[in-house]
Amino acid sequence: MPTRKDRVFLFGLLVAILLVYSADWLHGRTVSSPGETSxxxxxxxxxxxxxxxxxxxxxxxxxxxxxxxRSRGDLFIxxxxxxxxxxxxxxxxxxxxxxxxxxxxxRNGSIxxxxxxxxxxxxxxxxxxxxxxxxxGVMYFKTADGRFEITEAYVPGLEIxxxxxxxxxxxxxxxxxxxxxxxxxDVRGSRNVKVIEARMRFRLEIEYLLRTGFxxxxxxxxxxxxxxxxxxxxxxxxxxxxxx
Numbered sequence: 185m186p187t188r189k190d191r192v193f194l195f196g197l198l199v200a201i202l203l204v205y206s207a208d209w210l211h212g213r214t215v216s217s218p219g220e221t222s223x224x225x226x227x228x229x230x231x232x233x234x235x236x237x238x239x240x241x242x243x244x245x246x247x248x249x250x251x252x253x254r255s256r257g258d259l260f261i262x263x264x265x266x267x268x269x270x271x272x273x274x275x276x277x278x279x280x281x282x283x284x285x286x287x288x289x290x291r292n293g294s295i296x297x298x299x300x301x302x303x304x305x306x307x308x309x310x311x312x313x314x315x316x317x318x319x320x321g322v323m324y325f326k327t328a329d330g331r332f333e334i335t336e337a338y339v340p341g342l343e344i345x346x347x348x349x350x351x352x353x354x355x356x357x358x359x360x361x362x363x364x365x366x367x368x369x370d371v372r373g374s375r376n377v378k379v380i381e382a383r384m385r386f387r388l389e390i391e392y393l394l395r396t397g398f399x400x401x402x403x404x405x406x407x408x409x410x411x412x413x414x415x416x417x418x419x420x421x422x423x424x425x426x427x428x
Contacts, residue, residue: 219402232415262287275422293358294395307383313368314345
C-alpha cells in the first residue's frame with residue numbers, strides 16, 4: 185500500500201505534468217493582433233511555341249519553359265512552374281499543363297503558417313480545368329504530417345476549381361508546407377488567326393503568425409502575383425496530321 189508520502193509525491197507529479205502540458209498548449213495557441221502585409225508582383229513568365237511542332241498524340245507533351253522564384257524573410261518561399269503543351273488533330277485546340285510547386289519554410293520556430301490560398305485566374309483566351317494536386321478523385325486531403333488540410337476554395341468571379349486553400353489544423357510553429365497544384369489550361373484557336381496570346385494570373389496569399397510574446401503573436405500576410413503569357417504562333421501553317 186502506498187504511504188501518505190507516496191500519494192503526495194504522485195499527486196505533485198501529476199500536477200506538474202498537467203502544468204507543463206497546459207503551458208505548452210497555451211504557448212502554441214497565442215492571441216494574435218493585426219500585422220503588416222507585404223505585396224509583390226513578379227515579372228511576367230513568358231512561354232511560347234510554334235504549334236506546328238506540337239504533337240497531337242495523347243500524352244506526347246512538348247515543354248514550353250520553366251520559371252522559378254525564391255524569397256527569404258520570415259518565410260523561405262520557393263515557387264517553380266514548368267509548362268508543356270500538345271494540340272488536337274485539327275490544330276484549333278491546345279492543351280497546356282504544368283505543375284506549380286509551392287514550398288514554404290518558416291525561418292524558425294517563432295513563425296507558424298496558418299492559411300495559404302493559391303489562385304489560377306484566366307485573364308484572356310484560356311479556360312482553366314481543376315487545379316487540385318494530383319489525387320485520385322479527391323478534392324480534400326491532409327498533408328502527410330496531418331497538420332494542414334487542402335481543399336478547393338471559392339474566389340468571387342472564378343470557378344471553385346480555380347483556387348485551393350491550405351489551412352492549419354493545429355499549431356504549426358516552424359513547420360513547412362509543400363503543395364503542388366496542377367495547372368491544366370485549354371486554349372482555343374482558329375485558322376483565321378496566326379497567333380494566340382493567352383494570359384493567366386497566378387496569385388499566392390500566405391497568412392502566418394509571428395510570435396511576439398509567450399501568449400501573443402502578430403498576424404502577417406504575404407501576397408504574390410505572377411502574370412503569365414502563353415504565345416502560340418504558326419496556326420496558319422499547322423499540319424492536320426499528327427507526328428509519327
